Amino acid sequence: MSMRISSKTIYDVGVGQISSLQTALARTQQQLSTGRKNLSAADDPIATARALEVTQSQSINTQLVTNRSNAKGTLSMETVALASSTAILQDVKTLAVNAGDGSMTQKDRESLATELEGRLADLLGQANTADGTGGYVFSGYKSTTLPFTQTATGAAYQGDQGQRELQVGSTRKLPISDSGASVFENNASGNGTFATGADPANYTRGGSGIISAGSVKDATQLTGHKYQVDFQVVPATPGVPKVTTYTVTDLTLNQPVPAAPVPAVPQAYVSGQNITFDGVQFDVKGDPADLDNFTVQPSTKQSIFTTVTDLIAALRAPGDGPAG
């Protein structure tokens, strides 16, 4: 049985069909003009939500690229300052070696001292490198505080030990600065573990013994104590040659090395022969006088500015003694 079709239905169906095709056409044109498949969240709710999350990842990644370039900029500033500092320290080293020339007069040394003063000022300038945005590279967190100011004994650090960091990956933070304290002040004296020294009175006693910088013989035996090496000299008598001996005392524990027997048995001194105890090893060359003594103590941290300032002071000191 065929269905009755009203005249109204015939027209309505035709108009309805045209209208829905036009709607679809308009939608396709909109997709073309926006270049987007999903015009609104309703077109694909899951894809839209996912797309939102992906745009965040994209945005973060773009920002991390910016952060990395910031980090690179900051680090290259530090790199330049460190390279310049290294070059200056090479110059200082060269000057120090030159100063060792025995033929130098007080005036020559004075001119070296003056040149070193210039190098010291250069070094201070590098340590106070500005970052171009009103801050300083080596002042830690206190970026607007001038890191180093010169003092009579070197330079005083005004910054802190903070190390600035930057997020350069989703889970990676990169340090982008080093504090002035860790770069310029964290230099161990002596050989890095212990420092040897001579009693200034040795010279007046006429001793000419020179102690070497020494080295670590056995790290496991190191005590971190302070020691003193005392020399005893029995003058030569006819038929009997001069006898030089030494004893080592642990000043921290206030007992001889080795601990027994007390008093310690004096050891025979041979110029240039290694003296070894508690993991440290060094030698003494030359001819120590009776009661001459040398110290061995743990290294301490010394500012490079103090070192250079001390060097300048040493060059200016009257140097009319015999060569060491």
Add this chain to the structure above:
Amino acid sequence: MSSLLSIGKSGLLAAQVGLSTTGNNITNAGVVGYSRQAAIQSDTATLDQGFGFVGTGTEVTAVRRYYDNFLAVQLRNAESNQASLDAYTKQISQIDNLLADPTAGLSPALQDFFNGVQDATSNPASAASRQAMLSTASSLASRFQGLSARLSEIASGVNGQITSNVGEINSYATQIAAINKTIAGLSTDGKAPNDMLDHRDQMLTELNKLIKTTVIPGDNNTLTVEFGTGQPLVVGGTAFQLATSNSPTDASRVTVGYQSDSGVFSALPESVLTGGQLGGLVSFRNGAMDRAQNSLGQVAAGLAVSFNAQHVLGQDQNGALGTAFFNPINAYVGVNGHNSPLSTADVTAVVTDASKLTASDYSVDYDGTNFNVTRLSDGQITQINPFPQTVPQTIDGVDYTITGAPVTKDNFLVRPTYTAADQFGVAISDRTKIALAAPIATAAPTANAGNAKISAGTVDVNYLTPGNALAAPVTLTFDKASGSLSGFPPAQDVTVTVNGVATVYPAGTPTVPYTDGAAISFGGVNFNISGTPADLDTFTVGPNVSGVGDSRNGALLAGLQTKNILDNGNATYQTTYAQMVNFVGNKAREAQISGSAADAAVAQATTQQQSVSGVNLDEEAANLLRYQQAYQASGKVMQVASTLFDVLLNLR
């Protein structure tokens, strides 16, 4: 003869009625709601002539409309459903389009803001970077406010439409009641005025496009019209009037109810307002609208509260502890207008925990003894205990403070996230107040002989407890003989955590054993010391004086972007926003698909209904010819009768 003449006349009259009916069908073919009519003709009584029965002609017994009640109801219901989905789709499309634009939604503003935080973190001392961060924060705030304002506009549009729908429903109800009366008056002997029935059916159709109704036939061709679960709208000649009124707990939202003749308004539950535009609007408002506004608010409140919580742990460029970066988010509290005038109870609610915060609304009710807070999304009830309160009680990340003397049945509606997007604003305007630095700095002096290092240190929320903030450096000294550290602040417990095992040394413990790499904390300050310290080595933990180049707190603030904070630590800000977009998109898609289905159902039902009631002009043209010929033939019968009569007259 006379009988033949009257037979012919009866045929002539019947054909005339047929022609009128057909003419009426043709001229009304395009009228909406018109049902085609047909003259129902039958032969008149026959006379017993002795030899048999002889017919006496024809008569029109009725002019009937072609109408199938089942198909009409089917079409009406389909159109009601279509109108409902149409209204829903129109509304949700507004939100859908609002969120659709990738350059205009919340997402770009959110990302720009965190990029601003990152840039400021990279250059903490730069005034430009700090200013840029503030301005991206302001953009974010205005985006939140803009989206919220647009949603509010849509909500107030819905209010307006609900009110106008109710007006139209009343108008149709009144008209249907009136036409019921007229039809009852005209319906006699089972005859009915076809045009009036069509008019009334058309009104029912229009009414159903506003709200879905059930129609029950009554006496004398009258109809009873009900909606929802049997709420009467028209009973015979009486129409009930609906009205709108502001919600007792939220003046910005209209509710629908009955209005008595004396003007008393009694609200109807929204569950009975189904189908038609009104049903679509109500379901949009209760479903998608509120959810979208609340979800957006959840992102806003969550961001403001969690960002602030981290910001106050930082130190600004002036060396002071950070203050709130964004304005606090106060929950919307609606006091029920029906609360007793004797009640002085007042509820305030402030969002304090982004993680626990939900997008639900809450009802706060006083049962005579206690206040109960009901989470409306799932009916979970939490009692305010103790009441009266001494401190605010936190429920789902919101601090409730209830004051005053309540009266039984006091009711408050608390909507923690509803207005959060609108309230979202930047609290600080001075760029130096951005707390990018951490408030503490640590150091291991270069004079130390050992190689132990101290970490940069962090602070937690305990640092904000009065007395815990470090005013001067704390110096810890290592004693080699006992292998312990001394110098901790005497008033604070020291917690040492080694491999996840925490040991608490009560305040005043003079020495704390040193373990390489252990996490040490006191008074909200956390750090660790690793390596081998030498005897008398010292470590300092102190205020971060002049630390303008430090951006440790900035990095933590920037990290919030990708941290799962919201929704009990399961979602980032962006995820929560994406969930909202996904929800709106799903609802819009659902409505679109159901809308297409409803369109098809309407088309189908229309075709069916039209196949019975619609006018087919070709058919009518045939009828026209048929009745014309019937008329001519009847005329011929009369002519024959006349001729026969002439024959008689000529018989002289």
